[in-house]
Amino acid sequence: MTPNATEDTSGFADLGLRPELLRALSGLGYEEPTPIQREAIPPLVEGRDLLGQAATGTGKTAAFALPILQAMPAGGGPGSPMALVLVPTRELAVQVSEAIHRYGRELGARVLPIYGGQPIGRQLRELQRGVDVVVATPGRALDHIGRKTLQLDALRIVVLDEADEMLDMGFADDIEAILQETPEKRQTVLFSATMPPRINSIARQHLNDPVRIQIERETDAPGESPRVRQSAYVVPRAYKPTALGRVLDVEAPEAAIVFCRTREEVDQLTETMNGRGYRAEALHGGMGQEQRDRVMARLRSGTADLLVATDVAARGLDIEQLTHVVNYNVPSAPESYVHRIGRVGRAGREGVAITLAEPREHRMLKTIERVTKSRITVEKVPTVADLRARRLELTRSALEESILEDDLEHFRVVVDTLADEFDLVEIAMAAVKLAHEASGAAADEEEIPEVPLRTEREGRDGRARREPPARDDRRGRGPSGGMTRIFIGAGRSAGVRPQDLVGAIANESRLSGRDIGAIEIADRFSLVEVPDNATDEVITALRQTTVKGRKVTVRRERFDSR
Numbered sequence: 001m002t003p004n005a006t007e008d009t010s011g012f013a014d015l016g017l018r019p020e021l022l023r024a025l026s027g028l029g030y031e032e033p034t035p036i037q038r039e040a041i042p043p044l045v046e047g048r049d050l051l052g053q054a055a056t057g058t059g060k061t062a063a064f065a066l067p068i069l070q071a072m073p074a075g076g077g078p079g080s081p082m083a084l085v086l087v088p089t090r091e092l093a094v095q096v097s098e099a100i101h102r103y104g105r106e107l108g109a110r111v112l113p114i115y116g117g118q119p120i121g122r123q124l125r126e127l128q129r130g131v132d133v134v135v136a137t138p139g140r141a142l143d144h145i146g147r148k149t150l151q152l153d154a155l156r157i158v159v160l161d162e163a164d165e166m167l168d169m170g171f172a173d174d175i176e177a178i179l180q181e182t183p184e185k186r187q188t189v190l191f192s193a194t195m196p197p198r199i200n201s202i203a204r205q206h207l208n209d210p211v212r213i214q215i216e217r218e219t220d221a222p223g224e225s226p227r228v229r230q231s232a233y234v235v236p237r238a239y240k241p242t243a244l245g246r247v248l249d250v251e252a253p254e255a256a257i258v259f260c261r262t263r264e265e266v267d268q269l270t271e272t273m274n275g276r277g278y279r280a281e282a283l284h285g286g287m288g289q290e291q292r293d294r295v296m297a298r299l300r301s302g303t304a305d306l307l308v309a310t311d312v313a314a315r316g317l318d319i320e321q322l323t324h325v326v327n328y329n330v331p332s333a334p335e336s337y338v339h340r341i342g343r344v345g346r347a348g349r350e351g352v353a354i355t356l357a358e359p360r361e362h363r364m365l366k367t368i369e370r371v372t373k374s375r376i377t378v379e380k381v382p383t384v385a386d387l388r389a390r391r392l393e394l395t396r397s398a399l400e401e402s403i404l405e406d407d408l409e410h411f412r413v414v415v416d417t418l419a420d421e422f423d424l425v426e427i428a429m430a431a432v433k434l435a436h437e438a439s440g441a442a443a444d445e446e447e448i449p450e451v452p453l454r455t456e457r458e459g460r461d462g463r464a465r466r467e468p469p470a471r472d473d474r475r476g477r478g479p480s481g482g483m484t485r486i487f488i489g490a491g492r493s494a495g496v497r498p499q500d501l502v503g504a505i506a507n508e509s510r511l512s513g514r515d516i517g518a519i520e521i522a523d524r525f526s527l528v529e530v531p532d533n534a535t536d537e538v539i540t541a542l543r544q545t546t547v548k549g550r551k552v553t554v555r556r557e558r559f560d561s562r
Helices: 019-028 035-045 060-070 090-103 120-129 138-147 163-168 172-180 197-206 237-251 263-275 289-301 334-341 359-372 384-405 409-419 424-438 498-508 532-543
Strands: 050-053 083-086 111-114 133-136 157-160 187-192 211-214 228-234 256-260 280-283 306-310 324-327 351-357 456-458 464-466 483-488 519-521 526-531 554-556
Touching (some): 019 090, 035 060, 035 211, 060 083, 060 090, 060 157, 060 187, 090 133, 090 498, 111 120, 120 138, 133 138, 138 498, 228 359, 237 263, 263 306, 483 532, 498 526
Parallel strands (some): 111 133, 228 351, 280 306
């Protein structure tokens, strides 16, 4: 059954949002609220405190951003911010700021991200001019509070986003100090992927009779599990279109659906994939019924081989020749993942489910594995060499098929003529080269940087824990592949803990905690692995900040391989 053509943002309208926000959501292609948005927005609009358990990718940014904008007074607020959002990393600060700006464009919302590594002069100027919402990392927020440049007198809403991450990174004291500076009568919102005891302790101390929300997990219907090979690729956001094309080039699906979050993303990705030579079609709620029917007819007839769609638009579709399902983003909930991969592997046929995850979404993959009780293999993105090999293999297969099935006799005169002057192997190689180029094989591409992932184990509370390297294995050896080890002149005697180093690096550089490799803390110094391409940035950033309240020596480790 094909979805109705009347899909719009009516789901958001049911949540009582003001018209300006509904128009913004419609323009961005949002079709219906995610579970966390549906449950969180109404009580937040009412002014209730909220404690929400929601993992990355569930749509929680909109769940708190829309109520913040809903509470903005008409004609703009005072010069001091009415909302403060605390986040663990500068990457997330920028991401949340951009989202709030997009949602609140029609309201004229003034949003300012504040984080380390950015010139403080610009932040000071914007704060002086007046802002409505500040999105900040705890360290830089506390710095501005100490300078008296961030005034919290008019604050009405405080949001702690990814609270467990902030605690893991050593920001507990900073968060406590910031909350002490906020007005007593305020609305407080806390989102966390997990609920360890210390999160509940913060909630008891700082939240007033909060609404508690946890996304309910659907139970799988009894029956046979689909035969689906599940894999994931962890890729920086900027490289995702390239990674998708490369994975599809290697997989060579008969037909595939790529799931995106919004209409806008669907349209952009469809254009990108057509530019790469795929026969891609878009499917989303902004299309009319007749247009959708044409898209499905092209897919079923083989005229198109790639469907880029939103969940709502693809609901109820059954495409017999479908071999691959691709999650362009980690699904908003494990049940969404189950529903998507159920579209392949039917009736005993084998299928493939591929997920492209950003580094900070890696934890969500683990959550999906636990809930679905299935294994998702994290694989390396195919390299340029892998791609060349695959394309050459396709050319070889095409030539083999032509030799076996085509009538080639009338080309013999060309070969005989050239054979008088050239070796037959040289003639064959030149013919293969021309056939390979004529097949549309792309020119060499840049390599996609490999994202180093931590080895993790689970603690008693079900949380993923860092698996420290074995001491005997690590001592006297170089860093992991793709990583550089940096020396930091402070260790156990200075009270340095792993979360202090992770917090300092993530707060002052573009890296997130997920990007940081092995950490070793000795009595008077520490060693931290960071990606090769970010080493200079991390060293520069750490030299300009403090670790445990003091300046420290930071340099590349002088590794002796003898």
